[in-house]
Amino acid sequence: MRPAKLVPVVIFLxxxxxxxxxxxxxxxxxxxYYTLTSVALxxxxxxxxxxxxxxxxxxxxxGAYALLGGYVSAVLxxxxxxxxxxxxxxxxxxxxAVSILIGVPILRLRGVYFAMxxxxxxxxxxxxxxxxxVTNGAKGITSIPPPGAVSLFGLTLxxxxxxxxxxxxxxxxxxxxxxILCFAAMYRLVHSRLGQLCRSLQQNEELASSIGVNVSYxxxxxxxxxxxxxxxxxxxFAAVAQSVYPSSFAVQDSVNFMLNCxxxxxxYxxxxxxxxxxxxxxxxxxxxxxKYQLLIYSTILIALxxxxxxxxxxxxxxxxxxxxxxxxRSSEVKQ
Amino acid sequence: MIPILEVDSVTxxxxxxxxxxxxxxxxxxxxxxxxxxxxxxxxxxxxxLIASFMRTSSxxxxxRGERISNRSPxxxxxxxxxxxxxxxxxxxxxxxxxxxxxxxxxxxxxxxLGYFLGTATAQADQDEFGRSADEIIDFLGLGSQRDELASNxxxxxxxxxxxxxxxxxxxxxxxxxEPFAGMNHDETMRAVDLVRRVRxxxxxxxxxxxxxxxxxxxSDRIVVLNFGEKIAEGTPAEIxxxxxxxxxxxxxxxxxxxx
Numbered sequence: 047m048r049p050a051k052l053v054p055v056v057i058f059l060x061x062x063x064x065x066x067x068x069x070x071x072x073x074x075x076x077x078x079y080y081t082l083t084s085v086a087l088x089x090x091x092x093x094x095x096x097x098x099x100x101x102x103x104x105x106x107x108x109g110a111y112a113l114l115g116g117y118v119s120a121v122l123x124x125x126x127x128x129x130x131x132x133x134x135x136x137x138x139x140x141x142x143a144v145s146i147l148i149g150v151p152i153l154r155l156r157g158v159y160f161a162m163x164x165x166x167x168x169x170x171x172x173x174x175x176x177x178x179x180v181t182n183g184a185k186g187i188t189s190i191p192p193p194g195a196v197s198l199f200g201l202t203l204x205x206x207x208x209x210x211x212x213x214x215x216x217x218x219x220x221x222x223x224x225x226i227l228c229f230a231a232m233y234r235l236v237h238s239r240l241g242q243l244c245r246s247l248q249q250n251e252e253l254a255s256s257i258g259v260n261v262s263y264x265x266x267x268x269x270x271x272x273x274x275x276x277x278x279x280x281x282x283f284a285a286v287a288q289s290v291y292p293s294s295f296a297v298q299d300s301v302n303f304m305l306n307c308x309x310x311x312x313x314y315x316x317x318x319x320x321x322x323x324x325x326x327x328x329x330x331x332x333x334x335x336x337k338y339q340l341l342i343y344s345t346i347l348i349a350l351x352x353x354x355x356x357x358x359x360x361x362x363x364x365x366x367x368x369x370x371x372x373x374x375r376s377s378e379v380k381q
Numbered sequence: 382m383i384p385i386l387e388v389d390s391v392t393x394x395x396x397x398x399x400x401x402x403x404x405x406x407x408x409x410x411x412x413x414x415x416x417x418x419x420x421x422x423x424x425x426x427x428x429x430l431i432a433s434f435m436r437t438s439s440x441x442x443x444x445r446g447e448r449i450s451n452r453s454p455x456x457x458x459x460x461x462x463x464x465x466x467x468x469x470x471x472x473x474x475x476x477x478x479x480x481x482x483x484x485x486x487x488x489x490x491x492x493x494l495g496y497f498l499g500t501a502t503a504q505a506d507q508d509e510f511g512r513s514a515d516e517i518i519d520f521l522g523l524g525s526q527r528d529e530l531a532s533n534x535x536x537x538x539x540x541x542x543x544x545x546x547x548x549x550x551x552x553x554x555x556x557x558x559e560p561f562a563g564m565n566h567d568e569t570m571r572a573v574d575l576v577r578r579v580r581x582x583x584x585x586x587x588x589x590x591x592x593x594x595x596x597x598x599x600s601d602r603i604v605v606l607n608f609g610e611k612i613a614e615g616t617p618a619e620i621x622x623x624x625x626x627x628x629x630x631x632x633x634x635x636x637x638x639x640x
């Protein structure tokens with residue numbers, strides 16, 4: 047990577063890892079830790095949705111995988127006493143495996159049909175969580191212990207979260223570091239050959255298959271990665287909230303994951319991150335308007351999609367150049 | 382003649398309608414073979430059957446002796462039979478260069494994970510694809526539009542880009558879907574010249590085409606379909622003087638009088 051490109055990255059890292067915690071400590075607003083942790087985790091799940099947009103599919107089912115990931119981690123930690131750190135990748139992989147089974151039939155669908163089926167997925171996940179014995183029904187799984195210590199050769203890499211005076215900063219750092227890793231991987235993926243191929247799928251699946259691209263394999267791969275991110279976000283969310291219920295992730299959350307992508311910009315890897323931040327805080331700020339909250343919120347969203355169809359990031363970047371800088375218009379996704 | 386592509390008694394039915402009826406022909410290495418016929422003769426269906434974009438009802442298509450019909454299109458491309466589309470089918474939102482680079486997919490040596498990690502093999506691939514894409518773009522006269530968004534190209538150049546995408550896969554056999562459709566005389570003559578030069582690169586070409594003068598000029602051999610059946614096969618000179626072909630195109634004398 048060229049040094050000019052590294053500057054914004056370094057600034058971003060300094061802000062989220064040093065300035066934000068410092069500002070919170072100085073102002074004494076420790077509740078912001080929890081808010082920002084949520085934003086970081088939700089943006090990980092949104093990044094997954096963004097990847098399905100990238101192959102030309104509208105995914106309104108990420109809530110299902112976030113819920114599934116939360117339950118997998120919670121059940122393994124509470125019922126089987128596993129270390130949280132071990133359950134984290136397992137939750138992601140489990141979601142990826144499930145998404146492969148679900149994706150094989152439904153990824154043949156396009157446009158609004160795929161969107162509708164994924165929308166149903168979230169509801170199916172909620173009903174399953176209510177019905178399956180291992181999830182403890184509507185009562186959910188509560189008092190999940192905070193993540194334990196991780197040590198390697200007697201060296202403590204991550205101390206037991208229970209030893210901290212407050213787990214809030216610890217969870218903040220966990221979520222933010224995870225978010226940074228996920229987005230770095232996404233950036234790399236999109237700018238590698240896999241990204242080129244995903245783009246070719248989004249543009250024209252028939253042509254892609256005629257140049258030898260295994261379209262169905264690639265679709266499933268992208269969907270599996272997407273669901274992995276959903277599961278990862280959900281698993282940490284359960285640990286932060288120390289609980290998971292069937293209603294932890296509902297249809298509304300699935301819709302929000304999608305809106306985060308729209309808002310940030312479908313053409314930019316970091317779109318979902320900005321979108322999540324703006325949407326999360328925007329909703330909270332509008333709380334001041336009382337009963338008009340939803341009205342104003344939806345009006346703003348509709349206006350944004352009308353006047354900024356390529357998302358907030360399209361405001362800042364005048365004309366991207368290079369191989370994959372071209373913006374993906376929301377109309378192209380719908381096919 | 383050693384056939385590189387064999388169409389062996391292929392039939393395609395749509396319910397009660399027989400679109401292609403027991404058609405057989407062979408394509409020799411480095412040959413330009415055109416499939417022609419009046420509207421509704423089954424040309425397009427034949428084309429899709431060969432590229433495996435449609436399943437045959439019976440019979441099979443073989444590439445170097447191996448069956449390629451009724452497989453998924455990407456497997457057929459992998460074997461070495463690549464189709465092009467009519468002009469609107471390109472990767473519209475990418476630049477011309479990106480279109481051609483991504484179409485080098487089949488030549489990749491590194492795995493997708495290798496590309497993600499940026500291994501030396503992946504880097505070498507990427508360099509090679511860029512170099513080869515530039516060569517193909519220049520070959521097809523698209524050099525000045527290299528960094529243009531594909532959706533901004535004029536018609537004639539879209540057709541060239543379609544061929545560039547096909548060539549990027551480095552296919553032994555390239556199937557061209559009506560490459561001269563909608564072109565005026567001058568454009569057609571340039572395109573004919575282009576197709577010849579593609580063949581000179583060592584590519585075997587199978588065309589499905591409407592434009593008779595162009596087909597006569599370019600083809601080594603011609604297969605004529607009418608109502609789904611093969612009614613003639615031979616060199617352009619033979620086809621031009623074939624009674625049945627003339628009848629198929631102009632109608633028999635009785636019908637002409639009847640009109």
